[in-house]
Amino acid sequence: MDAPEQPGGQPLKNMDILRFATAGSVDDGKSTLIGRLLFDSKSIFEDQLESVERTSADRGEEYTNLALLTDGLRAEREQGITIDVAYRYFATPRRKFIIADTPGHIQYTRNMVTGASTADLAIILVDARKGILEQSRRHAFLTTLLKVPHLVVAVNKMDLVGYDRGVYESIVDEFTAFASKLEVGDLTFIPISALHGDNVVERSVNMPWYDGSSLLHHLEHVHIASDRNLIDVRFPVQYVIRPHASTDPELHDYRGYAGQVAGGVLKPGDEVVHLPSGLTTTITHIDGPNGPLQEAYQPMSVTLRLADDIDISRGDMIARPGNRPEVAQDLDAMVCWTTPDRELVPRMKLVIKHTTRTARAMVKDLNYRLDVNTLHRDEGATALGLNEIGRVSLRVTQPLFVDDYGRNRLTGGFILIDEATNNTVGAGMITGAR
Amino acid sequence: MQRCDYLLSQLDVLEAESIHIIREVAAEFERPVLLFSGGKDSIVMLRLAQKAFWPAPIPFPVMHVDTGHNFPEVIEFRDRRVAALGVRLVVASVQDSIDSGRVVEETGRRASRNRLQTTTLLDAIEEHEFDAAFGGARRDEEKARAKERVVSFRDEFGQWDPKNQRPELWNLFNTKIKRGEHVRVFPLSNWTELDIWDYIRREELELPGIYFAHTRTVFERDGMLLADLPYANRGEDEPAFEATVRYRTVGDASCTGAVKSNAATLDQVIEEIAATRITERGQTRADDRASEAAMEDRKKEGYF
Numbered sequence: 001m002d003a004p005e006q007p008g009g010q011p012l013k014n015m016d017i018l019r020f021a022t023a024g025s026v027d028d029g030k031s032t033l034i035g036r037l038l039f040d041s042k043s044i045f046e047d048q049l050e051s052v053e054r055t056s057a058d059r060g061e062e063y064t065n066l067a068l069l070t071d072g073l074r075a076e077r078e079q080g081i082t083i084d085v086a087y088r089y090f091a092t093p094r095r096k097f098i099i100a101d102t103p104g105h106i107q108y109t110r111n112m113v114t115g116a117s118t119a120d121l122a123i124i125l126v127d128a129r130k131g132i133l134e135q136s137r138r139h140a141f142l143t144t145l146l147k148v149p150h151l152v153v154a155v156n157k158m159d160l161v162g163y164d165r166g167v168y169e170s171i172v173d174e175f176t177a178f179a180s181k182l183e184v185g186d187l188t189f190i191p192i193s194a195l196h197g198d199n200v201v202e203r204s205v206n207m208p209w210y211d212g213s214s215l216l217h218h219l220e221h222v223h224i225a226s227d228r229n230l231i232d233v234r235f236p237v238q239y240v241i242r243p244h245a246s247t248d249p250e251l252h253d254y255r256g257y258a259g260q261v262a263g264g265v266l267k268p269g270d271e272v273v274h275l276p277s278g279l280t281t282t283i284t285h286i287d288g289p290n291g292p293l294q295e296a297y298q299p300m301s302v303t304l305r306l307a308d309d310i311d312i313s314r315g316d317m318i319a320r321p322g323n324r325p326e327v328a329q330d331l332d333a334m335v336c337w338t339t340p341d342r343e344l345v346p347r348m349k350l351v352i353k354h355t356t357r358t359a360r361a362m363v364k365d366l367n368y369r370l371d372v373n374t375l376h377r378d379e380g381a382t383a384l385g386l387n388e389i390g391r392v393s394l395r396v397t398q399p400l401f402v403d404d405y406g407r408n409r410l411t412g413g414f415i416l417i418d419e420a421t422n423n424t425v426g427a428g429m430i431t432g433a434r
Numbered sequence: 435m436q437r438c439d440y441l442l443s444q445l446d447v448l449e450a451e452s453i454h455i456i457r458e459v460a461a462e463f464e465r466p467v468l469l470f471s472g473g474k475d476s477i478v479m480l481r482l483a484q485k486a487f488w489p490a491p492i493p494f495p496v497m498h499v500d501t502g503h504n505f506p507e508v509i510e511f512r513d514r515r516v517a518a519l520g521v522r523l524v525v526a527s528v529q530d531s532i533d534s535g536r537v538v539e540e541t542g543r544r545a546s547r548n549r550l551q552t553t554t555l556l557d558a559i560e561e562h563e564f565d566a567a568f569g570g571a572r573r574d575e576e577k578a579r580a581k582e583r584v585v586s587f588r589d590e591f592g593q594w595d596p597k598n599q600r601p602e603l604w605n606l607f608n609t610k611i612k613r614g615e616h617v618r619v620f621p622l623s624n625w626t627e628l629d630i631w632d633y634i635r636r637e638e639l640e641l642p643g644i645y646f647a648h649t650r651t652v653f654e655r656d657g658m659l660l661a662d663l664p665y666a667n668r669g670e671d672e673p674a675f676e677a678t679v680r681y682r683t684v685g686d687a688s689c690t691g692a693v694k695s696n697a698a699t700l701d702q703v704i705e706e707i708a709a710t711r712i713t714e715r716g717q718t719r720a721d722d723r724a725s726e727a728a729m730e731d732r733k734k735e736g737y738f
Contacts, residue, residue, distance in 0.1 A: 015443060015444045016441060016442065016443070016444060016447070017444045017447050017448075045710075045711055045712050045713045045716065046711045046712050047712050047713055047716035047717070048713060048716070073577075073578060073581060073596050073597070073727075073730060074727045074730055075597065083581075083596075083597055084581050084596065084597070084599060085581070086577075086580045086581050087573045087580055087623070087624070088574075088580065089573070089574045089624070089626050091626070091628070095444075096444040096626075096629075098624055110601050111601070113601070113603065114601040114602060114603055117603040117604045118603075118604060118605075225439045225440065225441055228440070230440060238454070238457050238458060238461060239457045239460060239461045239487075241487060241488075241489075241490050242490065243489050243490035243491070244490075251489055254489060254490075258457055258486070258487075259457075260450065260453075260454040260605065265440070287488070289449055289450070289453060289485040297440045299442075299447060299450050299451065299454075299605075300442070300446075300450050301449075301450040301451075301453040301454045301457070301486075303488075314461055338601050351610065353606055353608065354606075356458075356461070409604060410604060410605065413603060413604045413606070414606070415603060415606050415608060417608055417610055422608070422610035422611060422612065423600060423608075424600040424601050424602075424608045427601065427603045
């Protein structure tokens with residue numbers, strides 16, 4: 001029997017993908033903004049628009065309520081609120097966009113954390129009439145906690161303040177002062193009116209004093225390729241591919257380690273180290289989805305073949321001998337608690353899932369609870385409730401191969417699972433390991 | 435130089451993400467199954483599964499929930515594709531569910547087996563003890579689906595609870611379930627209709643002929659063109675006529691509409707889709723027109 005021909009086609013290099021999260025409350029006009037982006041980029045279809053126009057008219061609303069486009073569930077339409085993260089898609093000739101639309105209410109911090117975890121960019125909406133609110137600060141903090149590389153503050157409803165430059169600039173000043181306390185990567189301000197479309201797709205004629213880009217132009221051009229970690233080689237082994245049954249001698253000896261590159265650039269011929277064994281070997285082949293590859297990097301899903309027969313299984317890590325992750329059973333992490341069922345308390349035991357490795361973890365200590373509005377650290381806190389964030393020390397049953405979350409989001413993030421209910425109860429970002 | 439930027443096209447990124455999801459589920463569940471309808475989305479999903487484990491074969495069976503109201507071309511295509519890949523095909527039949535009294539056939543002109551599929555699907559998942567079922571649904575299809583997780587929990591009744599979903603962060607998926615529960619897995623969550631078509635072109639994937647313009651006897655109902663097949667219950671006030679049509683989606687033949695089109699090649703179809711101003715479900719699925727929340731209601735019951 002011949003080796004099966006590898007399925008494959010000709011890769012096209014045309015567009016890339018920008019994932020962004022939007023945060024704001026109902027009143028900030030977040031849904032209107034998303035509706036506007038979809039509408040003006042012609043990503044809304046006639047039947048969707050008709051349905052929204054009909055509902056708007058039934059409710060006696062003056063304008064077609066573009067917010068209705070993004071509320072998917074019955075309860076959301078009935079209550080006029082957004083319950084859960086919704087994902088939206090649109091494309092321009094330059095880029096494909098994936099929007100994680102996250103609700104802005106205080107009880108939904110976990111949704112914002114979820115949306116931000118994969119985002120390249122976050123948009124925080126500020127109502128020009130109200131200025132920076134407590135929740136604007138909260139959103140900015142969560143964005144930086146999750147290490148979203150690019151932040152856009154969209155000062156919305158400029159039409160309601162007469163497109164006044166002074167109003168906009170005082171908001172910029174106030175936010176900039178607050179942001180200096182956070183680790184914000186790239187910060188951009190744009191004055192807009194989502195309702196009327198000013199500076200959303202086209203530059204507004206109502207604000208000649210603003211000389212920056214429109215929001216869509218910024219989203220199309222912001223440089224994200226350098227946001228990935230291309231330095232520290234990290235390859236969590238996900239699945240071992242062994243075509244057992246085949247009688248083909250070539251396939252009989254095939255042993256490939258499949259996974260998604262979590263950092264660095266891998267090449268055939270590279271010397272690598274296997275963890276936990278510490279044994280070194282060499283990459284002989286990298287099999288990609290369309291054939292052999294000369295290099296692999298984030299977020300490619302590939303299969304590595306190695307020169308030596310080492311006992312490697314799911315949950316192991318491949319790195320470079322001179323650049324290894326921490327091998328640790330004691331972790332310090334910022335944890336966002338995501339369940340109302342029970343609180344996080346010291347001595348609690350949980351399941352931890354980190355890269356492709358699953359283990360058990362015990363909460364050794366709750367160092368402090370962070371007030372996400374004031375950034376005040378409450379060191380007397382004894383528990384974390386739903387949507388609360390705190391610094392936690394964990395002891396894990398077996399070593400994990402970790403990096404600081406600030407260095408690598410994929411090898412620095414983990415989820416916590418309740419052993420009784422199987423629910424995802426926490427999201428963690430590693431800040432230290434021993 | 436693009437190589438220096440380490441850039442990937444949107445199709446490469448989507449492909450990598452989907453393969454990651456498929457491998458993760460194959461690694462963490464004991465008895466996964468891939469739901470295969472012979473439609474374009476499940477054809478792409480099957481291709482991704484093939485790539486995920488190459489050169490080993492796909493390590494799980496595929497299942498077709500067969501309403502009995504099929505386009506013959508699609509069944510022929512299904513059997514040929516499955517044979518070529520050497521995967522095991524499980525057919526779960528709505529007719530069997532009707533015969534055994536598990537469900538009662540709807541009556542009247544607009545009778546459809548679409549909703550009955552849910553029972554057949556859930557019974558088959560239980561019978562074969564599948565713990566994970568890959569589906570080809572995409573979030574861009576429909577507003578309830580926009581709220582769906584990639585790995586989506588279903589309780590022992592197969593129900594979806596949209597207000598109580600497990601948060602999904604980074605590329606980490608919670609795959610913990612108890613016996614009798616299962617998950618639905620949607621590797622194509624982040625693909626759009628156009629991405630699917632672009633990928634079919636890039637991969638040179640074969641599709642059933644009904645996706646391309648052909649002459650067919652149809653009749654009009656509720657603004658849609660339905661094939662004049664026996665189970666469509668064409669009434670005397672619904673005259674049949676010949677038209678040049680193609681299908682934008684493949685579903686139960688009694689409620690899946692055709693669109694008038696002369697697009698006979700892949701390039702022509704893609705051109706048409708890129709220019710269309712109506713969603714695929716709005717244009718071709720009678721089942722979604724029942725109410726604002728038709729899909730949400732069906733999904734809660736355990737639909738695809």
